[in-house]
Amino acid sequence: MTSYYVRACLPFDFVMRMKDEGIDPVKKLGEELKEKCSVEIRNNCYTFGLYIAEAESEDDCRAKFSAAWDKLYPQEKEKPLYLIVKNDGSEGAELMRSVFAGYYGADEYLQLTVELYNCIPLLAKAGALAALRSRSYVFAVDPGCGFTTLLSSFGDFLHRMHVYGENDENRKYYTEYKIGRETGGGYTTPADLISAISDAEEIAKTNILGIDLGYFLEGGKFDELRAFAQRLGKYGDDYVYVFRVPYLEKKALDDIVSVLSDVMLVATVRVPPLHDIVLFEHMWYELYTMGYDFSQSVSEPFFERVRREKQDGRFYGFKTVTKIVCGMILEKAAHDSALLAAGGEPDEKKLGPADLGAVEMKKERSGYEELEELIGMETVSKRIREIVAQVKLSMNSEKLDRPCLHMRFTGAPGTGKTTVARIIGKIFKEEGILRKGAFLEYSARSLCAEYVGQTAVRTASICRDAYGSVLFIDEAYALYEGNRYNNDYGREALTTLISEMENHRDDMLVIMAGYTDDMETLMEGNAGLRSRMPFVIHFPNYSRDQLFQIYMLMVRKHFSYTPDLEEAAREFFDSVPDAMLGSRDFANGRYVRNLYERTWSRASLRAALDGAAGVSLTGADLRSAAADPEFSEMPEKTVRVGFGKN
Structure with missing residues (x-):
């Protein structure tokens, strides 16, 4: 029998389900294998397990793992990836063990190291290592998804595998460049980079160069990229080039590789956008290395925090998770110090939901209860109940096809579309x-x-995060401008979104929101979109009385107030003219919230000047706030709004 290191890379969606069910698949697989061979679990992580197993051959080892998996999970269509090398006690085997013990979410990179580990001894024996050094690599990986870490790892791997000769100890560092129009601010021009790598003294200790090619993707500068690659080729025996591009759809990536392949040998490594379970694993790893543990109740607040971080399109993967983790630890330290001061005894090494800013509600309200509390939503509430009844009837009937879940919300800003969309997600979960x-x-x-080819990937990644949930897209019509797309990839996003809506029609609810006429233009300009969004809910502007009720609800929730405040509020909202209520630019609920916040801001200032211990809102506070032009004048009009108007 031969001993092998085996890394089992588990399917991410499967791992997420197992985590939610409290099942440890790495441990279960190990226990099942013990009936077939000698096996030891060296690393038990969420997305992978590292085992030492004995088998007659690599194929026999793989067969044993596959059989054990199929016995445990016969219903799973997606199978683990098994990476296997001999555990022969050599320096190379120890190197592969260390590689197998890390790098989650980068399976293709791990496959590359296994391929090279097996090939390098043969190339060295044949005296042909120069052929390997001549090969360059394209890593398709988004910012924050580990490119620098992989580049460093790859450089160390090539060094420890003696690709530059056993005695060449200097060749163990990597250097990273980002191409730009001008040198400076973290960028280097193509010409300056060529000058740098031609200077043997400047980077003589480098064996691998990481080069970000984003500059060449702007506007498709492929001729310039080809010329740049030709100049790099002169130094191909001195350095291994690793080019970084974003994670792109296949055709766009193939186009880039094709340009580079005209002048050099190229291999591709793809690192997909980071799955939620990979981000969760990174959180666990960061906490573990700092000596902390966490309760399982942290999971949902963590994923909610990640969703918020992603909303502005500026999510930086592992870096963002590290930022979240550091914030958790600092928050815990603050909680613990307060607890110690009060005579309590904190669990110094275990984090909970409060350390992520999660607030545990005393009583969890149902989605329907939250919906009924909204002012002016009687018609909307009735429509939602009708939709739920229709969908549930189809789910319980073999004769009825389940309708698409996707919806269109039409109406002006501030009419409650976002709030209702959030509540619908809660109701749909409660209803199964x-x-x-x-x-x-x-x-x-x-x-x-x-870049071309990046939008489809980003849109698909956003949809993947929304499987089983609600994806709310505000101002959806911004993706479409008549028959023009401004070359900004709106059409690419729509095409991908429509495909995802169809393929996951039973497991994702897409809600597109916007002005009524703009949403109609979007439907008319995109064949098939209307039929995939059968449910339409209109949100009318609020009436004067509803605006007044919303304002007073906000006040009662947080402040005490004098009787004249309610009178002043009624007078103010009664003065809002019809033209404003019907205006496309009227902000409805946001207008009310802004007025409410301005009111208690004025009250706070007054209380501070008076030396008062507390704050109670008055009619004078409201009148002072309402005098601001933001509230007293209609947009682009001279009509006055407010107290004593003519």
Whole structure:
């Protein structure tokens, strides 16, 4: 029998389900294998397990793992990836063990190291290592997804595998460049980079160069990229080039590789956008290395925090998770110090939901209860109940096809569309229509990326995060401008989104929101979109009385107030003219919230000047706030709004 290191890379969606069910698949697989061979678990992580197993051959080892998996999970269509090398006690085997013990979410990189580990001894024996050094690599990986870490790892791997000769100890460092129009601010021009790598003294200790090619993707500068690659080729025996591009759809990536392949040998490594379970694993790893543990109740607040971080389109993967982790630890330190001061005894090494800023509610309200509390939503509430009844009837009937869940919300800003969309996710989960019921909100432009081929990937990644949940896209019509797309990839995003809506029609609810006429233009300009969004809910502007009720609800929730405040509020909202209520630019609920916040801001200032211990809102506070032009004048009009108007 031969001993092998085996890394089992588990399917991410499967791992997420197992985590939610409290099942440890790495441990279960190890226990099942013990019936077939001698096996030891060296690393037990969420997304992978590292085992030492004995078998007659590599194929026999793989067969044993596959059989054990199929016995445990016969219903799973997606199988683990098994990476296997001999555990022969050599320096190379120890190197592969260390590689197998890390790098989650980068399976293709791990496959590359196994391929090279097996090939390098043969090339060295044949005296042909120069052929390997001549090969360059394209790593398709988004910012924050580990490119620098992989580059460093790859450089160390090539060094320890003696690709530059056993005695060449200097060749163990990497250097990273980002191409730009001008040198400076972290960028280097193509000409300056060529000058740098031709200077043997400047980077003589480098064996691998990481080069970000984003500059060449702007506007498709492929001729310039080809010329740049030709100049790099002169130094191909001195350095291994690793080019970074974003994670692109296959055709766009193939186009880039084709240009580079005209002048050099190229291999591709793809690192997909980071799955939620990979981000969760990174959180666990960061906490573990700092000596902390966490309760399982941290999971949902963590994923909610990640969803918020992603909403503006500026999510930086592992770096963002590290930022979250550091914030958790500092928050815990603050909680613990307060507890110690009060005579308590904190669990110094275990983090909970409060350390992520999660607030545990005393009583969890149902989605329907939250919906009924909204002012002016009687018609909307009735429509939602009708939709739920229709969907549930189809789910319980073999004769009826389940309708698409996707919806259109039409109406002006501030009419409650976002709030209702969030509540629908909760209701659909309670009714068993959606698995998770989480709420993900994006502006339409957040679906678009910088380069050709990147938008489809970004949109698909956003949709993947929304499986089992609600994906709310505000101002969706911004993806479409008549028959023009401004070359900004709006059409690419829409095409991908429509495909995802169809393929996951039973497991994702997409809600597009915007002005009524703009949403109609979007439907008319995109064949098939209307039929995939059968449910339409209109949100009318609020009436004067509803605006007044919303204002007073906000006040009662947080402040005491004098009787004249209610009188002043009624007078103010009664003065709002019809033209404003019907205006496309009227902000409805946001207008009310802004007025409410301005009111208690004035009250706070007054209380501070008077030396008062508390704050009670008065009619004078409201009148002072309402005098600001933001509230007293209609947009682009001279009509006055407020007290004593003519």
